[in-house]
Amino acid sequence: MAKVSPAQFVRQVRQEISRISWASRRETGTATLTVFIMVTIAAIFFLLVDMVLSNVVQFVLGLGS
Structure with a gap:
């Protein structure tokens, strides 16, 4: 390389x-708005999945009394 x-x-x-073609x-x-919306949707999804799995584990282990 020179x-x-x-x-x-x-x-x-x-x-x-x-x-370089800079974004307007x-x-x-x-x-930015799209990213915030997608992050919010993902956070709600994982919150719901976590709640469901937590309830299933508590039921299986008999801790939900």
């Missing part, structure tokens, strides 16, 4: 950064 001077490296980095504010907000 050695590159620090100045050339900085120019290359700036050139690559200019090629609206796209970022939509993605």
Whole structure:
């Protein structure tokens, strides 16, 4: 691999950064909202599964008296 001077490296980095397609504010907000909704759904799902499994284990072990 060819050695590159620090100045050339900085120019290359700036050139690559200019090629990046950044998300708009609206796209970022939509993605954030989607993540929060999916995390909430997953949390509720695992809460319900945990409650059901806990009740089943307590019933099987006879601790639910």
